[in-house]
Amino acid sequence: MEIHKYEKAWLVGALVLIFFFIGTIAYVSAVVGVDMVDDSGGALDVDEVSEDERFADPRVEQVGEDEYEVYMIAQQFIFRPGTHDTVDVPENSEVTFYVTSIDVIHGFQLVGTNVNTMVIPGQVAEITVEFDEPGEHGIICNEYCGDAHADMEGLLVVHPEDEWEEMQGGDG
Amino acid sequence: MGTESREKEISHDEFDPIGTLALIAVYFLILVVMWIVMWYAEFLDGGPTVVG
Incomplete structure (x- = not known):
């Protein structure tokens, strides 16, 4: 079989393109650390959310030096915390959100980001x-x-470090 | 109808659709540039992103 030189070029180009696409995604996954949302949060009984120690008192909790956990309930039509009070975290922190709903399916997204x-x-x-x-x-x-x-919205504030320390001092 | 006389046989390697090649090359380039822009905006421009 005789393959024209342009067709050969196209075959090679297409292959290179595929490896390039996969390579860029592999790079952000392996080197930058970008990840996908998965099912690691697990399940819980929707009627017993208020008895779950994470969600009985929805809050922001410090769990490590720069690590925080946010336990949040989404319900018609507020985020707790988030809507009536802001979710406050410091800059340069790693924050894990645990979000559950007590009524219908909601969405949780930080506007303009892939935190969704x-x-x-x-x-x-x-x-x-x-x-x-x-x-x-x-x-x-x-x-x-x-x-x-x-109208269902909330606010997350990432505080500069000095401001954060002041807030912590103020809280005792 | 006269067209037959203008037909010309060319060999396999003489077929040289340079215009099509250029068009596809441009398309290819646009595709790559758009991918890089999308990829950068999505993952590397410094906003908060999901890491786990």
């Missing part, structure tokens, strides 16, 4: 995020969850 997961009743959505820079990130529900879905 479904929040399903009976399931715990677990995602770990690195916050390297101070700033504010809106939290929105991106799954239609009822009449006031469009």
Whole structure:
């Protein structure tokens, strides 16, 4: 079989392109550490959320030097914490969110980022995020969850380190 | 109808669709550039990102 030189070039080019695509994704996965949302959060009984020690008192908890865990309940039409009070974390921290719903399916997304997961009743959505820079990130529900879905939002504040230390000092 | 007289046989290697090649090359280049821009914006531009 005789293959034209342009066809050969195309075959090689297409192969190179495929390896290039896979390579770029492998790079961010292996070197940068970007990960996907998975089911590692596990399940829990939706009627017993208030008895679960993580969600009885939804909160931000420090679990390591620069490691924090956020236990959050999404419900019609608020995030707890998030809507009535902000979620506060310091810069240069690694924050793991555990989010569950007590009524219908909600979404949890930091606007404009890939920090984005479904929040399903009976399931715990677990995602770990690195916050390297101070700033504010809106939290929105991106799954239609009822009449006031469009108003379901919250706020996450990444504080500069000095401000964070002041806040900690103020709290005692 | 006269067209037959203008037909010309060329060999396999004489077929040289340089215009098509250029078009595909440009398309290829656009694809690669768009991928890199998307990839950079999605993963490397410094915003918060999921790591676990």
